[in-house]
Amino acid sequence: MQKEHSLEISFADFIFEDHENRIKYYKDRPWIVDIPSGKRVTFGQVKNDAIKIASSLARKGFKQGDTLYFVTYEMAELFLMKIGVWLLGGAVRGCYQGEVPDVYAKQIKESSAKFVIIDLDTIDMIRSALELVNFEVCLVSLGDEPIPDTTHISELLADDGSAFNPPKNINIREDMVEIFNTSGSTGYPKGVVHTHFSCVAFIANMRFLRTEKSVLEIMINYGVGAFGLAMYFLTTGKTIYHINKFDRAQCFRHILTYKPSSIFMYPFLANWFARSDDELAQIRSKDFLHLINIAGWVLDPTTADLLRDKLPNTHLQQIYGMTEFFFATCTKISEKPQKLERCVNEGQDFTSSGHLLPKYEGKVVDLSTGKDLGPHKVGELYVRGPGITRGYLKPGNQIDSTVIDKDGWLQTGDLCFIDEKGNFYIKDRVKFTYKYMAIFVMPIEIENVLQEHPDVQEAGVVGMPNPATNNDSRALVVLKPGRKCSAKELCKFVADRLPTHKQLHGGVQFVKRLPVNKGGKLDRKALKDLAISVV
Structure with missing residues (x-):
């Protein structure tokens, strides 16, 4: 893997450093496999195909500093396209495949993107x-068959590569590599700009994660997780299996078919995964799954223990990060699988997100005074390190850098505390908290308790406005198949374990499924709307 001094290097040079020597013994091994299509890209074809794509894009007018936009379910060929763009000194930006045309148009104009990747599902x-959009755009289509009035990727791959010329004078710390969208849970998604420097720092730090020879990831193809895995695995010879259209009914079939040695998923999906008893028994009996990585938020202790008990030979590693800085902490992996480290805070257990990575700093700040807090005191987490965004994209490919203060600190918006050993514990988002009477309530604390109930598959909690109390906590609950449990029973279950201000004064609603946002996480805005709609 790359040495420390290589952070000051273009991203394309970084991922292809000593590439030919590295792949000598595994050039025919798949790098990315799309599920369920089975389309794949091998390590031996990556660089040559990317150069052909770069050459063809250059012939069509793509220049250093230009941006390519994509809306597709595909991943294998998509990353070939991305690397082709990076070889030319350009940037890429992707978006959720089920968005509305207005949002796509706004982002295309905001990014000045004159090349757009689509597929049959997204072309209309x-x-x-x-x-x-008031300028001409070149459409590039992925998939088995060309789409009329588009340039199919097969045409790009037919290029001889002779028009490719490496870019000159790349500004490592300022030039864009990728623009990642925030989830948009509180409004229009923001474009988070990452440069050659921050992207190299991210992939270099991936070596501090435990990884296996293959991973099946259940993530969006336009997010930081898929980006990090794809680029790190390209430099280490490991294989990614990507589920391009997630379907719970088919998920375990894919896992049992491909038998990945690791799985990468969000906690929201892990809640369901850990409570799928029969399927986990099959995985355990075949003993191929050695690692589960959890990212995107924090796993509740009950779910973490269920995974540990049902898959005792499988390591569990938790990662803390966000789009603005990739990731800053991870839990340590011992020789034998063990429970995630945890800590009691205000009478409740929380799982640790681990220690800070090298070259990263973190501090917990009092919400009222702005002063640094000591161990076990809850405040807002600030992060500083090499992988932090340059800022948010503004129209015309301009950048708003005010997200970072004058000392380089990024305000995460996450409530956190640290223990005496330096472990970080993320409790909730500041914006998701609400008051009962005059006391702040963090919905995740109530959700964690509900997850302990044997009949509960998933749970989400919101504050329902009440003039007498400010807000009453209400739970939306999905029960396990075949289980029966009353709202009264769940309210009592919580009341027996939590103080008055954290109890379900707003009651319980049973639902078939909790809403998920574009990033594959629990959509708390939609959860609140759902709770209000059935009052």
């Missing part, structure tokens, strides 16, 4: 979006 929405 993009065509509608382009009617709102």
